Amino acid sequence: MLNTGDCQTHFVHQKTIDRVKESIPKEENLYDLADFFKMFGDTSRIKILKALSISELCVCDLSELLNISQSAMSHQLRTLRQVNLVKFRKQGKIAFYSLKDDHVKQILDIGIQHIEEAL
Amino acid sequence: MLNTGDCQTHFVHQKTIDRVKESIPKEENLYDLADFFKMFGDTSRIKILKALSISELCVCDLSELLNISQSAMSHQLRTLRQVNLVKFRKQGKIAFYSLKDDHVKQILDIGIQHIEEAL
DNA sequence: TTTATATATGATCACTTGTTCATATGTTAA
DNA sequence: TTAACATATGAACAAGTGATCATATATAAA
Secondary structure, three states: OOOOOOOOOOOOOHHHHHHHHOOOOOHHHHHHHHHHHHOOOOHHHHHHHHHHOOOOEEHHHHHHHHOOOHHHHHHHHHHHHHOOOEEEEEEOOEEEEEEOOOHHHHHHHHHHHHHHHOO | OOOOOOOOOOOOOHHHHHHHHOOOOOHHHHHHHHHHHHOOOOHHHHHHHHHHOOOOEEHHHHHHHHOOOHHHHHHHHHHHHHOOOEEEEEEOOEEEEEEOOOHHHHHHHHHHHHHHHOO
């Protein structure tokens, strides 16, 4: 069936649609929201975030821990910084990364809970 | 710098690494977890999930609401079903979709909160 | 200043992903 | 049965993503 832009049926529940429409975040925020959640959609980043939820770690520690290259790790940390998930402090040559706030931990825990319940 | 597999420095914090290592989810669960979180990383799916957190909706309603084709909607709903985020009941020709559990709503709310705080 | 090292970044490429088009399936009414 | 419609699915393609390689920057020690 080709898309005609709308349904050709009396089964469209217009009132419900109108009511629901109000709850949808503004278009401008949707992209930020998606970018934020994208960070959790990669196994490497999940490991990074979970690790940082336990302790701050330097780039070198993280590469060692995940067994990925320093370059790959640095790239990942950059994207995590860009969406405000992690912050870092510099101590000489070393950059210590940590979580920016508690949201990450909360989300990870809910996700883990979800997976466990689905078994 | 080429990756040599590990850091050539005394700045590796081995004890911290060992402690943190235990908290990382098992490899087998990491993929499920990533697939679960990936669902939140797309603006169309965020809209779908947010809408369903308010009310159950049929495929037709959802296409109308998001202004995307019925086909695209059906594909999205399929992937959402595969990771146990939504369920549906059939009433004649109509398929009414709804959230499978409360985790989705919780995660969306935390995400929205995160975005708002980052401003 | 020169060397070593910790981290960052740009370019590239294989792989993934979301949409579209075309078509199939399933259900109801005529 | 036939027509209409609600939903599902397969193939294909453009756009996005994560890792790698090469290289750059920054800091500390010699």
